[in-house]
Amino acid sequence: MEKILEAKDVLKVYENGVIANRAVSIAVEENTIHAVVGENGAGKTTLMKIIFGIEQAQDGEIFFKGEKVHIRSPRDAIRIGIGMVHQHLMLAPDLTVAENMVLGNEPLRAKLFLDTDRAGEITLQVSEEYGLQVPPNKKIKDLPIGVRQRVEILKALFRNAELLILDEPTSVLTPQETEVLFKTLKNLKKQGKTIIFISHKLNEVKQIADRVTIMRDARVIDTRDASELTEHDIAQLMVGRDISFERIRAPVTLGESLLSVRNLSYVNDEAILVLNKMSFDVRSGEILGLAGVVGNGQTELVRILTGLLQPSEGEITLRGENLIGLSPRRIREKGLCHIPEDRMEDGVAEETTLEENFILDRYYKPGFSKGLRLLWKDISQHSRELIEKFNILAQSTKTPVSALSGGNIQKVVVARELSSDPDVIIAAHPTRGIDVGSEEMVHRLLQEARDRGKAIFLASADLDEILKLSTRVIVIYNGGIAAHFQDVSKITAGDLGPYMLGVQREEAVSGKVSA
Amino acid sequence: MEKFLLKYFTLIRVIIAIGIGIVISVFLIYLTSQEPGFSLRSFLLGPFLTRSRLAHLFETASPIIFCGLAIAVAFQAKQFNIGAEGSLYLGAAVGTAFAVSTNMPAFIHIPLVLLIAGLTGALWSFIPGILKAKWKASELVSSLMLNYVAYFLGLYLINYHFRDKEAGFLVSFKLPETAWLARFIPDTRIHYGIILALVLAVLVYYFLYHTTAGYEIRSTGFNERFARFGGISVFKVIILCQVILGFLAAFGGMTEVMGIHRRFLWQSSPGYGWDGIIVAIIGRSHPLLIVPASFFLAYMRVGGRVLNLMSDVPAEMVMVIQSIIILLITAEAFLSQWKYRITVRQAERGGAA
């Protein structure tokens, strides 16, 4: 088969001296879906950025359709027919979905002005064609991360690239959406396109990839046919040790309700009812999973619980004490932490050091400051411990967050939030972009917290994660609770599906479901 | 060698930028002057050649340091308040008014006058702060507008209420000696203001990098959503940093009045607030870098003045030359490719081992 892309002996050294790709060679055959897997920081994104012209390699060659190419910018890449969906989405936050879709390729009116109507039509058309729903006239900054992800994918598809690079496109998609995306990808393949696909979800890799390249520690370890490998093999090649995929279920001892939500409603700026009289409890010793298709109110719910958004109506109490109207600081001090859905926007300050990111919620507490003075020595020590404990790949505590790989940035956020030892943990996509090995660690930490009597609220697009960890599950649809599963051990992702899509509501069934 | 280059890259970059700026200046001076050699010497060496010019360098740097520090505090929180000029002007006017109408021993008079000036500036700068924090009004616009208001208010205060009619110029009464900042080098006007400026540079540095409030300010600057997310009161930060800005600028303005002129004689705004913006940019908003940056700008200004007085180079060309040099220094990306190549070579060497 023809090779559409071939990279040979790529060397990439970042400005701070980190070698991210070392003699990396990869050959992608035309008309295949080629997965690239590897631990956090293995160099996957770096390699893709080089192919797409965002980063420049110091050594090595790239051939596209047999010809040697010099890709100096994304513009060059797009021109020769390469498209890319980035791990950290690169959309203009102040522009609408439609404007973002056509950016760089705008339909014009009178040869000068953006034809907004036309852009909207194009967006709807593309959205229809590929089965990913997006609201054309909403600004990107007002959308939950999962919807942004859809926009970014559609944008790349719309460009009609021959080689499409997808860097963790499914990390915040629900299984249903992933299904739709995969159908699209298979269709594209049928049309003769080639796809490079990065994911930490190995079942996805098995499901869709023809070939798999495994990277470890800035090198390519191996490239094989996907059919030759099991998920287990891949994980082992990636990490170099064994990993468990079991649902771990310790006997739970449920305690009192720590976090209690009653009749919570939220009407947004556009007068849309986003949350509709939600009521639920999160009890000590349990993980309450929140399942749902992105955009059904999860983002707003989480922001309200953590004090970042004010609800229109309802009550939230932690151990009986009211949380509504309190500042995020006061809420945190009552014993609540928050792993946000978008690590880049809320979770970190990219430009500054790991240390300064670690102390965000505790810099004013004893041990980190004395009076007004920050105790930098102790802060550095604390940071070193977190880096070690959470297995974060970073040069030092003074490394800027922007020099970390996506998964490692996620670990920074998780490390900070979980290490504050809160009573209530609000976790939105806590393992987003984290590799299988570290995912196991985060899951273990959440379970340990649960066993120590904490209350955990887990909102995740990853149903496997929800089913693996949760004690109980509620399904959110259109701002309301569509179903409530008391015993997770008996259900599968398939049972949740109809509720997530709003095809079924709780009243209609009995048996497994109870209120 | 290469390690050394990497370590001092920023410094080396500034030196090279200055070098290039000088080459361009030489070229421009040759173009416009009949006696280029002499003109060039006036510009580059002029500031060092006489005692009074050397003193002038220090006198000029002093208020610029205050304003640079002021702006830097706001810039660190990404608050683009450019109101140092207005706070300085109004603060100095009110401080002067207070100084000339009171009488007390120097050891109380001096700190009190400085404090009153500083608080006036702080209060003035509180306005764009609260407008931003509460109603999201751009501090850039409001502080700019308020500069004009401050100017006319200050002018009104001095010209209508504290004007010395005997002076023959539009100036305020002379400050009582108890409110003078002493000059400590004979035959110059270098006064204790410069010492205060240097001390404040260290204090502001300490405040920004070693205190919790400084952390709050910088975190807000890095990513406002992040700060909010972690429980930092962004509202407080926005106001705090602008109040500090106003205080520092007005404080600096007052030292200038108390040490140099000893009366308020600015009929037009002196422009230190604008120079403060330039040095804050050159010094990357770092308090300790603001000091050399201010001396450099003072050097440019004094050199320009000498050039203007002594040679036939037109004043406009002097401005052009100054601006080119400043532009080169402030350009972020200048030489970054070069640094990058060295890093790569270093890493490869390390990587191979």
Ligand SMILES: Nc1ncnc2c1ncn2[C@@H]1O[C@H](COP(=O)(O)OP(=O)(O)OP(=O)(O)O)[C@@H](O)[C@H]1O
């Ligand atoms: N801008 C940067 N500056 C310096 N170092 C960087 C930069 N970006 C990435 N690195 C480093 O390069 C290495 C590879 O990062 P890369 O982002 O390619 O990893 P990845 O395989 O995509 O990981 P993940 O699964 O976490 O996304 C990491 O050690 C990372 O710290």
Ligand SMILES: [Mg+2]
């Ligand atoms: Mg990556």
